Amino acid sequence: MTPTAPQLDACFCPPGRPFPARRAPEDREEVLSAYRRIRALTLALVRPLAIEDYVVQACDEASPPKWHLGHTTWFFETFLLGPLTGKAPYQPAYVHLFNSYYESVGPYFPRTRRGTLSRPTVAEVLAWREAVDAEVLALAATLGHEAWEQAVAVMQWGLQHEQQHQELLLMDILANFAENPLRPAYCAPSPADVQPVDPIAWLPIPPGLHEIGYAGPEFCFDNEAPRHRVWIEPAAIAHRPVTNAEFLAFIEDGGYHNPRWWLSDGWAWVQREGRSHPRYWVPTEGGWAEMTLAGLEPLHPQRPVVHVSYFEADAYARWCGRRLPTEAEWEVAARCHPVTWGATLDDGTYHPTPPRGPQDHLLQAMGGVWEWTATPYGPYPGYRPPAGALGEYNSKFMNGQYVLRGGAAVTPAEHLRPTYRNFFHPHESWPFTGVRLAMDLDKGRAD
Amino acid sequence: MTPTAPQLDACFCPPGRPFPARRAPEDREEVLSAYRRIRALTLALVRPLAIEDYVVQACDEASPPKWHLGHTTWFFETFLLGPLTGKAPYQPAYVHLFNSYYESVGPYFPRTRRGTLSRPTVAEVLAWREAVDAEVLALAATLGHEAWEQAVAVMQWGLQHEQQHQELLLMDILANFAENPLRPAYCAPSPADVQPVDPIAWLPIPPGLHEIGYAGPEFCFDNEAPRHRVWIEPAAIAHRPVTNAEFLAFIEDGGYHNPRWWLSDGWAWVQREGRSHPRYWVPTEGGWAEMTLAGLEPLHPQRPVVHVSYFEADAYARWCGRRLPTEAEWEVAARCHPVTWGATLDDGTYHPTPPRGPQDHLLQAMGGVWEWTATPYGPYPGYRPPAGALGEYNSKFMNGQYVLRGGAAVTPAEHLRPTYRNFFHPHESWPFTGVRLAMDLDKGRAD
Amino acid sequence: MTPTAPQLDACFCPPGRPFPARRAPEDREEVLSAYRRIRALTLALVRPLAIEDYVVQACDEASPPKWHLGHTTWFFETFLLGPLTGKAPYQPAYVHLFNSYYESVGPYFPRTRRGTLSRPTVAEVLAWREAVDAEVLALAATLGHEAWEQAVAVMQWGLQHEQQHQELLLMDILANFAENPLRPAYCAPSPADVQPVDPIAWLPIPPGLHEIGYAGPEFCFDNEAPRHRVWIEPAAIAHRPVTNAEFLAFIEDGGYHNPRWWLSDGWAWVQREGRSHPRYWVPTEGGWAEMTLAGLEPLHPQRPVVHVSYFEADAYARWCGRRLPTEAEWEVAARCHPVTWGATLDDGTYHPTPPRGPQDHLLQAMGGVWEWTATPYGPYPGYRPPAGALGEYNSKFMNGQYVLRGGAAVTPAEHLRPTYRNFFHPHESWPFTGVRLAMDLDKGRAD
């Protein structure tokens, strides 16, 4: 019965699997160059917008694009320039307006009312942004070695934070446009892709004792550490995410009208919100359509289903007789099987693409859609939040949310790593969230 | 005891009191000229705004300026061009987006979500506006006599409607700016005016049988008719509105903390909303300030108190041992005493000014602040709503609101007349609402 | 055009119309006898209840029967015994628990939570009741003349108040039982009555100057005074209330689905609450049924429609091309036409009966159903609230409600008079509220 304790992390991790190289920035110029590049990308992302688009907030979860521009600047002013220079903020009122949720920094303007502010104007926010960028770059060039060591940690954190907001920008633009009956488009549609995808193949997850969590020399968020051991029971994971066509079968079987498949809270959510399909699906006379960043498109059956809540993902999995993977299973699987990438922000499709590739690969485990795991978001054993205000970054949200893994078509590729832990509430579906199934294996067979 | 029945409307209405001349437009050119002038004024009013300012909606009652621009255009397209030309609307989706509340026209976009729409852009709304204006003017020039007769009635209604939205524009800009911690200004402040105003003098309202309501040949709204008789008991009315200094005494006496002065619903509102002063008053280190369209200004004691709800007006009056006038009393008083004008939109102060003038005049009965009356908004005896969709304009709101009389510093002067009935819910204070007191007279003495 | 000013109140009030004789209590024994009788009736009304029935509160408007028993006792203890004897209350906590809404008496337990209190038990409340009754009667027997004069006013008020709560008891028992799927019955059903009622006949209301309001020597509530003059335009009033059969035609014509007939607030209420029929109507396989104090009964077509909100009454009237009467019209009509009585609490049917009688009588103007008027509840000209806490009895509710006239099948007959002003919010339908129609008459014809 008791298995031989396996070697920790001994499973085969094939060389050449395309995880992005993430080395510590070796010299100052490399960091400053990243700063310029990442800050510039944020501006490039808002370029297609009309001024009006920067201002609105069509749902409580989303923020106006203008706010993202300001908040990411606030981050560098508050956590980098302030401590290093002791200078007063550019505009005292901005400290309040662009603080997201840091209680230790002071009171913050209510999140759900960000869309009520016409001022500062977009031009004023951009001027602030420019001023802070100039100051950051000038300061960084002149810091002594020790001060630089301190600064670089905050800069890296700030750039990772900026990348998170690049994704949020696109999520929020879609949320705003989707609520608008004119159904505006942010980008051009991708070409249709009608070739079927392969049926789901099941890749075994090696049972036994594994290590998960980040342990390398480069940047990771506090919530990815410490690396620690977990015991995995015999299970298998789907080689690709669930597609629209597959999810449609659930709908057509009455899935949204049968409490049997739903968690109690999920069923209450379905009833209260009157849900009968994923958030951005639209029934039209010509069949199902889907609101995307390219506007309203016919539903592409081969694309991964996206913008489903945990409740929907979990209900779908039960209806299939399957389940969602735990985050440990997901991470172990992603280390032990060759991984392919789905779309990322760098590709500019801003929507997941049909998952194709070898049946023994974990298709689109990185990019494509964020994959709900069955694991409630919490601290790893031995976790300690960072000191100071950045301690609020992740740790105070460790309640009531689920971990998602892998990254999405709107995430910068270099932001992702297999230990990355994203997290959302189970009812949320404005992120690019999708479903990868898992299943228990018979113990006898797996051992 | 029983007075001799007075002659109906026999009280003295001094010649030369400055009610605006409102004659029926004698020829077509006069109407078209009014059309051009009034439509242009709307555009002039939004000129000081940044694009961002057109989009936001900081409270449920207010609408984004962009929406007002669209809705007033929608009015002419829907009620004038559509019936006369049979042409399809400029943009079918606009029919839905810019319908305010006309059930008979079709479903309308929810009022409280108008601020979530970045599209159509301001430029697109202005292009639509321009197109409709061109079509209206071209069409009007070519209509036969009979069609013109029909058109002119809708045009007049539409222009009165446009004027109402000119006032709403300014109310809503203030509401939006007041919620913004940056406290933006729409216009330049008026010079300070520190000279005291006279104490309130009491003008008798002639008791007996009077007629109120509109009966002339010119435009009035349906709710001002029919002219009808009312019996007035002996009473007197204040010769000027209540000032900030007077209202402050109520606050300093603990008025907002003593249920004794409040209607039950008013007290519940004070508690629920945590009110302790009028909506736009701001306690600062340097004393009371007031948010106005000129930004945050020190509270001017001599100006009329403005932006008070019915609940506040009524509580203040009880605290004084007075009461609010009925609308019949107000109208009779305004016919029987010389009236002076307070500020109107035409003056460009966008705020009421200290009420000064002869003590036997009804100071600022027209313009200045809308004056709450004690009369719930309802139909006059024999009232009939207009046929068709315009029947929804006024009549379906005849519940749960109070009548206000006189006009405000943001109302176009030519829009006002002494029979004009404005109406708001008793908790609303985003309009420019103020207080004029009244009191019963001893029957013996008055008869 | 101008009518000859009619004699005030000169219309013919036929002798023998059955208004209850209400004389001032001539001697102390008569008052004490009324006290015993009325207090005993309250106890008789709760006798059919199980202990459990005394405790629950199935909707926010209703109160538990136990609370009514305690509150009416609290009234005599607080306003009569306390001031006269200076003694401490029977149980200090009861002061808080059984105060309904008197801010000047002190904080009161929240209305909507009265059904959460199992203690004091019914037996404890009854013991308190008995103790207060004994003390009141003992005290009254020994008071000197002056003190008695003062006491008798409060006693009369307290007995009128007790009668109001007798009606409320029955309204609230019905509200509680109606929410219970077991549909309990409080009393036995009345025999079916299938004979048709006469079509509505229209009785003219004499136009001109009238007086309304109470002016006699006996008890009336403060809100019925002062008697004052009103001008009445030509109109007619229905000789009987609207029946279930008539109201059903409105439903079958899609009345609840057509915004055309509804006030804006009424339509919002219909949508929000999902209303499609009067509150206690129940669609069953065998057709419409109605929940009554006798349990679930088949809908009797000839009975007056009851438990309709103002919104429903007003929409029904519009659909008919009629309107609701004003309260002045109602009172004048009730003085100028012979009146018959509908059921009152004294009859023990606890439900209105089919309105039958001469076509030139105002059938069931007293009793039967409370009749919504088009008049918002407000003060009469010259109204002054009583001094002290009883000033809160009526006056602070003079906002947002409509006046109802006439009395209902659950009102004690001796409590009613033609000047009586009941009032409820326009959405409320748990009282026994019904509809009597009115219509304008052509001025030419009527004058």
Next chain:
Amino acid sequence: MTPTAPQLDACFCPPGRPFPARRAPEDREEVLSAYRRIRALTLALVRPLAIEDYVVQACDEASPPKWHLGHTTWFFETFLLGPLTGKAPYQPAYVHLFNSYYESVGPYFPRTRRGTLSRPTVAEVLAWREAVDAEVLALAATLGHEAWEQAVAVMQWGLQHEQQHQELLLMDILANFAENPLRPAYCAPSPADVQPVDPIAWLPIPPGLHEIGYAGPEFCFDNEAPRHRVWIEPAAIAHRPVTNAEFLAFIEDGGYHNPRWWLSDGWAWVQREGRSHPRYWVPTEGGWAEMTLAGLEPLHPQRPVVHVSYFEADAYARWCGRRLPTEAEWEVAARCHPVTWGATLDDGTYHPTPPRGPQDHLLQAMGGVWEWTATPYGPYPGYRPPAGALGEYNSKFMNGQYVLRGGAAVTPAEHLRPTYRNFFHPHESWPFTGVRLAMDLDKGRAD
């Protein structure tokens, strides 16, 4: 670094630790005797109540005692008698009224409205209860062997369910009484106990691979299985729960006013609900008091703090520099250290008592207070819900809640076992919930 894989479950479990003997019922009579005994205990628990106390529901979480009596009877009727006899229910309406949340059984009366039902009366519910008990016992005596095998599983489940409702009864009576300003008492107070308790001692939790979950032959709930392996990092657990005196220090240090200690959702909860102390603490002139089933008592400093939410438990732990244990740590600790019992329902104190005993024992790990763990409630690896309606018993609630361990002063002792998983939402504090602290140990030291 890699520890020697420890023997699974090899830690020393001292003989004689007082876990209750729970053997499978060997014969039918033993089961029927348990049925009689447990059903009778429920009735004994409600004996101190007045009829009124059975009816009310003072907060949404609680249910009226009458409902518990009915629901536990419904359970046997629905899951035992119905399937075995095919007979119609005693009263069809009860199926709806007393179904708690089983979607597969049919629609159920809304939970938050259970306190609005006066009928069925208590006597009617007891009559039903008696009828079902008679039928169950008669039937059980006559079943053939196979049918009995099937029946006994449901009977055992039903009796465990009945025991859960015995605890709920007491929780709900306290919740109802605590909302009542009269502060009624259900039982007599325990004698004061002022002797100090020992400071917290820290017991090591053996790191390595362990098994948790139930695996024995007797009854356990589905959520306690399957037994499975978990890896435990070096940690220690407090030898006793946190006391009132200790929790008071957190309050006095401003703990409820400092966001630093709180989860984001917890801080929002504190703000929204205005919390500044545990649910049943009452500030009085004489210092802190606590509402208990014995009425309002002075706060006993040595008693375990009870009725704290997860948010409060977690904030307290952070403020101490400690944390809550995971459920795996808790279960392993409870197997590896001698355990003492705190109060259980059998003791009749209905409140936890000061935790005293040897410093190397886990004091009151069983009984006393339910101990919040840091583990979100979810399925164990390989978990499968039971077939049929009982599949809804536990599994659909596996979201948004935290696991609690150990049992409380209101839990029947024989209901408890060290693998028992209770679960509540993080804001809930109407159960008897308390705090046991844990801490990480230095890896080097522990390995």
